[in-house]
Amino acid sequence: MTNHRPTPWRQILESGFDLGAYAYTNLPTGSRNIVLEESTWNPTQPAVICFFLDLDSNERYRLSVFRNRKTDRYGPEELDLSGVAPGEKLQIKIHQNGTGSYRVQEAKRMT
Numbered sequence: 001m002t003n004h005r006p007t008p009w010r011q012i013l014e015s016g017f018d019l020g021a022y023a024y025t026n027l028p029t030g031s032r033n034i035v036l037e038e039s040t041w042n043p044t045q046p047a048v049i050c051f052f053l054d055l056d057s058n059e060r061y062r063l064s065v066f067r068n069r070k071t072d073r074y075g076p077e078e079l080d081l082s083g084v085a086p087g088e089k090l091q092i093k094i095h096q097n098g099t100g101s102y103r104v105q106e107a108k109r110m111t
Helices: 009-015
Strands: 030-041 047-054 060-068 089-096 102-109
Touching: 009 030, 060 102
Parallel strands: none
Antiparallel strands: 030 047, 030 089, 047 060, 089 102
16 A cells, blocks of 8 residues: 555646546446546545546546545545555446446455
C-alpha cells in the first residue's frame, strides 16, 4: 500500500490535465482491467474522482468513488482507491444502478 493521496482539484485544473478525454457516460460495465492515470478529490462531495485507462479497449473514463460512511474508505471494502497511486494496474468491476449512475463494485490490484 502506498502513501499516495489524490491530487487537489485546483492543481488538476491548473496542470492542463485533459478532463474531456475521460468519458463519464455510457461506460463499460462488468470486470475491467485498468490503470489509474490520475485521481483527485471531488470539489463538492465526499468522493475521489478516478481517471482510468482501460487496458483492453484503450478507452478512458472517470468514476466518482464515494466515501463509505461505515469504513471511512473510498471504494469497495477490499481496496481504498484514495490510496492508489497513478500508474497502478487494477481489476475493477463497474456496475450501473437503476438511476443510470456508475459505481466501482469491486477493486483489486493486478498481480
